[in-house]
Amino acid sequence: GGFMAPWTIFYGLVQAAAPALVARSPDGLSKEVRAAQLWSAALALIPAAIIVALQSGLGLAPDLVLVFGLAVFGIVFAVNSSVHSYLILAYAGSEKAAEDVGFYYAANALGRFGGTLFSGLLYQWGGITACLAGSAAMLIACFLFTLPLPSTAARAKA
Secondary structure (H helix, E strand, O other), X not given: OOOHHHHHHHHHHHHHHHHHHOOOOOOOOHHHHHHHHHHHHHHHHHHHHHHHHHHOOOOOOHHHHHHHHHHHHHHHHHHHHXXXXXXXXXXXXOOOHXXXXXXXXXXXXHHHHHHHHHHHHXXXXXXXXXXXXXXXXXXXXXXXXXXOOOOOHHHHHO
């Protein structure tokens, strides 16, 4: 509980600052799609780096590796989440925005449930290393799904 409260507050602060961290383009998509690709790629590397640090044999304290690694993960995740939320609205347009955003939040809730269930199963099967590997794999999939995103308004509306 003592870890979750500051985590939640700091996550919100990073999300609020995210627009200042991501370059804006005049068309609202070209730089933002590239940002989604870069932030999701960076995010995928963090759990893998935590695994490497935990398994390195360098005598690093596992608890500090996890806390520091997950703090970095939380910062990058908050920015990535903010960029993805922006892109949902950018692609929705004004005619179907409420419907598209509703589907986004429903999918988000289902994804959180599935992720919680999957990470619990992974933890039972292989501990924290399996959880981190599963996270890295899903984040690689996230990155791959950003690659075909249209980066111009004309292609996005087609």
